[in-house]
Amino acid sequence: MNDISRDLDPTLIDRFATIVGDRYALRDQQDIAPYLTERRGLWHGRTALVLRPGSVEEVSRIMQLASETGTPIVPQSGNTGLVGGQMPDRSGREVVLSLSRLNRIREIDVLSNTVTVEAGVILQTLQEAADAADRLFPLSLAAQGSCQIGGNLSSNAGGTGVLAYGNARELCLGVEVVLPTGEVFDDLRKLKKDNTGYDLKNLFVGAEGTLGVITAAVLKLFPKPKGREVAFVGMSSPEAALSLFSLAMDRAGAALTAFELIGQRPYDFTLAHAGVVRPLAEDWPWYVLMQISSGRSAEDARALIEEVLSEGLEQEIIGDAAIAASIAQGDAFWSFREVLPDQQKPEGASIKHDISVPVASIPSFIEKAAGAVQSVSPGARVVCFGHMGDGNLHYNISRPVDGDDVAFLGLYHAMNQAVHDVVRSFHGSISAEHGIGQLKRDELIATAPPMAIELMRKVKAAFDPAGIMNPGKVI
Amino acid sequence: MNDISRDLDPTLIDRFATIVGDRYALRDQQDIAPYLTERRGLWHGRTALVLRPGSVEEVSRIMQLASETGTPIVPQSGNTGLVGGQMPDRSGREVVLSLSRLNRIREIDVLSNTVTVEAGVILQTLQEAADAADRLFPLSLAAQGSCQIGGNLSSNAGGTGVLAYGNARELCLGVEVVLPTGEVFDDLRKLKKDNTGYDLKNLFVGAEGTLGVITAAVLKLFPKPKGREVAFVGMSSPEAALSLFSLAMDRAGAALTAFELIGQRPYDFTLAHAGVVRPLAEDWPWYVLMQISSGRSAEDARALIEEVLSEGLEQEIIGDAAIAASIAQGDAFWSFREVLPDQQKPEGASIKHDISVPVASIPSFIEKAAGAVQSVSPGARVVCFGHMGDGNLHYNISRPVDGDDVAFLGLYHAMNQAVHDVVRSFHGSISAEHGIGQLKRDELIATAPPMAIELMRKVKAAFDPAGIMNPGKVI
Numbered sequence: 033m034n035d036i037s038r039d040l041d042p043t044l045i046d047r048f049a050t051i052v053g054d055r056y057a058l059r060d061q062q063d064i065a066p067y068l069t070e071r072r073g074l075w076h077g078r079t080a081l082v083l084r085p086g087s088v089e090e091v092s093r094i095m096q097l098a099s100e101t102g103t104p105i106v107p108q109s110g111n112t113g114l115v116g117g118q119m120p121d122r123s124g125r126e127v128v129l130s131l132s133r134l135n136r137i138r139e140i141d142v143l144s145n146t147v148t149v150e151a152g153v154i155l156q157t158l159q160e161a162a163d164a165a166d167r168l169f170p171l172s173l174a175a176q177g178s179c180q181i182g183g184n185l186s187s188n189a190g191g192t193g194v195l196a197y198g199n200a201r202e203l204c205l206g207v208e209v210v211l212p213t214g215e216v217f218d219d220l221r222k223l224k225k226d227n228t229g230y231d232l233k234n235l236f237v238g239a240e241g242t243l244g245v246i247t248a249a250v251l252k253l254f255p256k257p258k259g260r261e262v263a264f265v266g267m268s269s270p271e272a273a274l275s276l277f278s279l280a281m282d283r284a285g286a287a288l289t290a291f292e293l294i295g296q297r298p299y300d301f302t303l304a305h306a307g308v309v310r311p312l313a314e315d316w317p318w319y320v321l322m323q324i325s326s327g328r329s330a331e332d333a334r335a336l337i338e339e340v341l342s343e344g345l346e347q348e349i350i351g352d353a354a355i356a357a358s359i360a361q362g363d364a365f366w367s368f369r370e371v372l373p374d375q376q377k378p379e380g381a382s383i384k385h386d387i388s389v390p391v392a393s394i395p396s397f398i399e400k401a402a403g404a405v406q407s408v409s410p411g412a413r414v415v416c417f418g419h420m421g422d423g424n425l426h427y428n429i430s431r432p433v434d435g436d437d438v439a440f441l442g443l444y445h446a447m448n449q450a451v452h453d454v455v456r457s458f459h460g461s462i463s464a465e466h467g468i469g470q471l472k473r474d475e476l477i478a479t480a481p482p483m484a485i486e487l488m489r490k491v492k493a494a495f496d497p498a499g500i501m502n503p504g505k506v507i
Numbered sequence: 508m509n510d511i512s513r514d515l516d517p518t519l520i521d522r523f524a525t526i527v528g529d530r531y532a533l534r535d536q537q538d539i540a541p542y543l544t545e546r547r548g549l550w551h552g553r554t555a556l557v558l559r560p561g562s563v564e565e566v567s568r569i570m571q572l573a574s575e576t577g578t579p580i581v582p583q584s585g586n587t588g589l590v591g592g593q594m595p596d597r598s599g600r601e602v603v604l605s606l607s608r609l610n611r612i613r614e615i616d617v618l619s620n621t622v623t624v625e626a627g628v629i630l631q632t633l634q635e636a637a638d639a640a641d642r643l644f645p646l647s648l649a650a651q652g653s654c655q656i657g658g659n660l661s662s663n664a665g666g667t668g669v670l671a672y673g674n675a676r677e678l679c680l681g682v683e684v685v686l687p688t689g690e691v692f693d694d695l696r697k698l699k700k701d702n703t704g705y706d707l708k709n710l711f712v713g714a715e716g717t718l719g720v721i722t723a724a725v726l727k728l729f730p731k732p733k734g735r736e737v738a739f740v741g742m743s744s745p746e747a748a749l750s751l752f753s754l755a756m757d758r759a760g761a762a763l764t765a766f767e768l769i770g771q772r773p774y775d776f777t778l779a780h781a782g783v784v785r786p787l788a789e790d791w792p793w794y795v796l797m798q799i800s801s802g803r804s805a806e807d808a809r810a811l812i813e814e815v816l817s818e819g820l821e822q823e824i825i826g827d828a829a830i831a832a833s834i835a836q837g838d839a840f841w842s843f844r845e846v847l848p849d850q851q852k853p854e855g856a857s858i859k860h861d862i863s864v865p866v867a868s869i870p871s872f873i874e875k876a877a878g879a880v881q882s883v884s885p886g887a888r889v890v891c892f893g894h895m896g897d898g899n900l901h902y903n904i905s906r907p908v909d910g911d912d913v914a915f916l917g918l919y920h921a922m923n924q925a926v927h928d929v930v931r932s933f934h935g936s937i938s939a940e941h942g943i944g945q946l947k948r949d950e951l952i953a954t955a956p957p958m959a960i961e962l963m964r965k966v967k968a969a970f971d972p973a974g975i976m977n978p979g980k981v982i
Contacts, residue, residue, distance in 0.1 A: 143753060143867030144898070188702050196761075199700060202677065217958045222865035224897040225674060226936035227663050227713060228943060228951055229981055230963045234709040238702060255760045278618060285730045285802030286671075286761035327760030328811075336803075390697035392618030422699040423619070461701035468703060476703055483692045487970070488705045494965040506704055 039124030040080045044101055048083055051093045056084035067128050070111055077120035082128040088247045096214030104503050105129050107241035109183030112175035115469025117240040117505050131182045134247055140165045145253040146222045151182025151246055167253040170197035174370055182246050188238035190465030195421040196289040201237045206250035209236050212496045222250050240467050241502040243495040257325035259333030262362040265353040266316030270395040273320050275349045280340045290323035291421035292369055298417045301375040308368050312352055321369050376415055376430055381437035383447045385427040387455045388464035397458055404450040405429055409443050424464040468506045514599030515555045519576055523558055526568045531559040542603050545586055552595035557603040563722045571689030579978045580604050582716035584658030587650035590944025592715040592980050606657045609722055615640045620728045621697045626657025626721055642728035645672035649845055657721050663713035665940030670896040671764040676712045681725035684711050687971045697725050715942050716977040718970040732800035734808030737837040740828040741791030745870040748795050750824045755815045765798035766896035767844055773892045776850040783843050787827055796844050851890055851905055856912035858922045860902040862930045863939035872933055879925040880904055884918050899939040943981045
């Protein structure tokens with residue numbers, strides 16, 4: 033392991049280290065290890081150097097040197113990405129650029145409803161700062177305690193708040209980006225409207241660090257809801273869930289702030305393995321976790337959710353529903369949803385998908401995909417849940433009950449292809465919110481319209497002709 | 508005039524005409540005139556040929572031929588643009604490509620809340636089709652009776668609905684684009700979430716036809732509000748208007764669907780010249796046209812607007828307010844706002860600006876800009892109104908009462924520079940919603956951060972290396 037520094041010229045390492053200071057240039061593999069280790073254990077990159085700059089100026093000098101010397105740079109924020117976008121390759125030649133020390137909230141402007149924030153700020157820290165200013169920053173996802181804003185933007189993060197507030201891209205008004213040359217593109221503007229040329233901001237957002245390094249951003253804030261009601265609802269089918277979604281949209285509109293679908297299997301897994309309280313007395317084939325937020329009052333949110341649910345019962349769309357009786361119970365419902373993705377592990381090997389289709393196609397997708405799964409692995413168990421209101425499902429597959437983990441994982445590509453073929457038949461996306469990274473790069477290139485790939489390659493070549501920005505990712 | 512065809516090789520004209528058929532290849536200058544005439548009379552381009560293709564296939568063949576022969580193409584939709592983006596230059600060498608025959612609404616999907624629509628559909632036609640399907644398409648602007656969706660997207664149109672629903676970019680889920688080569692980039696997807704590579708869609712949206720020709724798009728629909736209340740409010744200052752905006756956002760949040768600021772001068776001009784009914788009995792230095800929409804009921808909208816206004820009166824933020832007593836009166840309030848921009852004409856020459864600043868900076872901007880205006884033209888009359896909730900003002904200047912039109916227009920560039928310097932001091936935008944076109948191209952290039960211009964040029968060169976797509980526009 034210690035030999036890895038041989039892959040990078042020691043003089044070059046010293047030159048990089050001088051920029052950030054020795055303390056923030058990690059060369060010891062023990063210090064480096066946390067930057068190469070991620071939760072799923074899927075990616076095993078190598079590096080001789082992790083740089084932890086403390087200012088945009090330092091990031092700029094790092095990129096300048098990288099540009100001069102043709103050194104590949106892998107930007108990394110909270111290291112919670114699920115597709116390997118934040119990991120260097122196995123060559124040892126790539127330098128990891130950690131943004132975590134750029135962690136200032138530069139300004140909260142409550143009148144303009146904006147916050148200017150650096151890339152290394154932890155999402156939850158930002159949520160709390162907004163809350164303290166009587167505002168809501170609505171981006172919310174499982175990793176929020178450790179993921180950072182730079183990564184959220186670079187991966188155009190989704191999560192449970194997208195339905196009412198949009199994904200990371202829609203929450204971003206301006207960016208500050210260090211380009212591969214080291215030049216700083218300062219577009220930190222608080223403007224809701226600005227039609228002065230091409231939309232460069234949205235190229236950097238979602239580019240997974242392959243076009244430049246996002247160092248700061250202006251993000252939108254919202255009025256804090258005055259009331260929030262959460263309900264757990266049981267129903268017979270995805271069609272019923274879709275009808276409930278239509279009904280809730282019709283009655284609550286923008287006040288409908290979450291609509292999460294949960295299949296019976298992930299529900300049962302969570303009850304079995306997570307030690308949580310059963311949200312509904314009876315079992316149902318499908319469940320929805322629904323949240324309604326009111327800008328007016330707690331009573332108003334309550335009246336609205338009761339109206340939707342009683343109408344749903346009356347129309348026989350839903351079978352049963354429990355409205356959280358307290359904030360604690362509401363948190364418990366959400367906690368059920370949050371711990372749910374991890375409860376597949378005790379059931380053995382799994383193959384996961386992060387797909388989206390038009391909302392109206394969700395029921396047909398679920399039906400067709402189930403057939404595709406069985407054709408690849410008879411007895412495999414579909415574990416389906418996700419952000420139904422956005423058309424986004426985490427369509428995961430656990431091995432058959434008596435199946436063999438290794439044998440099942442051998443079906444990885446066949447299963448991906450079978451499920452993604454169904455996705456494509458609905459003009460859907462094979463990566464709704466997790467991005468492409470290393471995981472889906474080959475598949476993207478093989479299956480996206482050739483014209484899209486060609487245009488993306490043109491953008492990449494125009495912005496990073498030397499190919500030093502996070503190589504081997506996305507495109 | 509008839510000699511203009513000499514600028515384009517007649518054989519080439521014939522080849523283009525063959526693609527669309529003679530009937531749809533306009534060569535007669537009388538037939539062509541409407542395509543070269545726009546409302547403000549600012550742009551006087553020339554062309555020997557207007558092509559009116561009837562299918563995407565024909566657009567593709569036109570661009571293929573243009574690409575082979577290096578013929579510049581100027582895409583045009585409803586010809587309502589305010590910055591000359593839709594106009595050919597004076598050379599006569601540029602061919603106008605009208606999208607108006609691509610006017611099908613291909614599909615309305617009420618469950619997914621999407622509409623798939625061609626570039627030549629008139630905005631109002633789309634609004635009506637959505638309405639008939641019990642949905643709202645919220646893009647709304649003065650030219651809606653004649654502007655077309657392709658132009659709305661290419662210019663990232665704004666208007667009065669941006670506050671609650673976003674601009675054209677935010678309403679667009681997918682695009683179909685004919686590239687300069689004639690290849691078709693089909694990205695007509697109905698997905699709210701799709702993280703499969705770079706955001707190409709948002710490059711084409713707002714590019715004013717300089718990167719490709721948008722031929723169709725998937726747009727978002729929304730639940731139709733069940734109640735709508737409009738109020739005309741009088742107050743003493745922009746600070747008071749800002750306080751009212753904060754109050755209304757706090758109480759109504761996403762239900763606040765319009766917040767238009769109107770200065771006393773445009774208000775008085777409208778009363779004097781438009782023959783409209785006076786909205787408020789007394790005069791005020793500033794006015795706000797506010798709309799609150801409820802997804803629940805008419806009563807609910809009424810209660811909400813009454814709450815905001817009575818609180819505003821109680822806190823002495825506002826001086827007077829009239830809530831429209833009927834749909835007709837609400838329409839009259841809106842009509843007042845819609846005819847307002849045209850009432851500057853009888854007051855003599857004017858110099859107009861379409862700016863945005865952070866919402867919180869609106870009062871300071873108004874104060875500083877007034878000083879700048881007086882330093883350029885003592886006695887010049889500021890005519891300030893706009894979409895305050897978006898930080899976007901139409902900050903127009905009429906010549907002094909006894910001034911001379913020609914002398915005043917001689918100050919055009921000095922006035923632009925003085926006002927835009929103030930805009931830049933607030934990190935604002937010199938084109939919030941109208942775009943760059945020909946009008947602001949030189950200024951954009953001269954005053955934008957050089958890095959932004961360089962990146963835009965890279966994008967342009969990557970997508971349109973031969974420079975045949977709407978040359979001389981934007982960049």
